[in-house]
Amino acid sequence: MDSSNQKLYDIIIVGGSYAGLSAAMTLGRSMRNVLIIDSGNPCNKQTPHSHNFLTRDGVPPGEIAKIARLEVAKYPTIEFYEGFAVSGSKISEGFVIKTSDGKSFITKKLIFATGIVDSLHAITGFAECWGISVIHCPYCHGYEVRNKKTAILADGDRLVYFTSLIKNLTDDVTLITSEINASNADNIAILQRNGVKIIEKKISEIQHHNGYIEKVIFSDGTAESFEAMYAPVPFLQHSNIPQELGCELTDAGLIKIDESHKTTLESVYAVGDNSNMLRSVSLAVSSGSVAGVKINGELSAEMFR
Structure with a gap:
């Protein structure tokens, strides 16, 4: 050159x-x-x-x-x-x-x-809510969704630590996981002892209005209302x-x-x-x-x- x-x-x-x-x-x-x-x-x-x-x-x-x-x-x-x-x-x-x-x-x-x-989950409505009501960081967004009914879509070794940060901001926390098995059973038990609800289902859709979550639809056809969701991706x-x-x-x-x-x-x-x-x-x-x-x-x- x-x-x-x-x-x-x-x-x-x-x-x-x-x-x-x-x-x-x-x-x-x-x-x-x-x-x-x-x-x-x-x-x-x-x-x-x-x-x-x-x-x-x-x-x-x-x-x-x-x-x-x-x-x-x-x-x-x-x-x-x-x-x-x-x-x-x-x-x-x-x-x-x-x-x-x-x-x-x-x-x-x-x-x-x-x-x-970000490699977003292939869930209907997820991308439209990303950064608005589906969020990744309690320090960036947590105060704004404090005391709201909150879901966590996550897994892994840092799940307990991550959930503890969110539980400090709201008492109404639900972990959504597609499977409970031997690899995550101990973490699930810790979360349950600290008042975190567990839903063991796959999400098929997030219903929302202009990016703000209204309802999570599961693959079995059931639904649950939430106001915010944390989802490290x-x-x-x-x-x-x-x-x-x-x-x-x-x-x-x-x-x-x-x-x-x-x-x-x-x-x-x-x-x-x-x-x-x-x-x-x-x-x-x-x-x-x-x-x-x-x-x-x-x-x-x-x-x-």
Whole structure:
């Protein structure tokens, strides 16, 4: 690839939501040449309100992102490109990132703020309620559904811990599980001792009004009314470029990072949901700031010899 006529950015940030914009602001304030590549498709686009973030509690997430983008755009060394990054490769100058429309950009260092994609259950009505009344996090949404009749659609080793967080917010908690067997019997017993009701059935449909649960329909034709449902779901990385470049993943499927958000590949960082199981706007913003400080320090050290 002939990159002699291309602009060499100090940093390309793939993903322009909270984590990416936070990193960009830190770097822009240090006069670094930054390009943000973003396709405008955040995973929380259906969520009506964001919570647990000082000064913006209860504000729609899209509005927070809009304010952040306007603030970041004030810094003259920051550029935006609307597009979807599809590939990346190592070159002598650093890295090249290519987008789906055939454009390519080169950079010394990379930040991936690409987020994750939730693998939603194939239940009628589930996707329409996701982020509204079918939720994943008691810290992000729990206060708003406190004291409401609540279902949990979950399983696994952390079920008791997860349920304990929700039971603190409402006494009316029901675990919905498709099967009770030897592998989860002990957990089920603990939950029952703590007043959690158990329904051992498969869900066929969630009836709702504009994303707000009204009733859960089971495969045997019976139904139960609920006002909220917690449903931790599996996820995939939104971008496979980090792996293609050689970044390692954790056993949970997150990009492996150190305390400064550096990946296992030199000069490549990951921020936000793609590398942190605790998904929230505040933590995404924090991760971007930390990575921005670290990268600016690296660039300064490389120049100051």
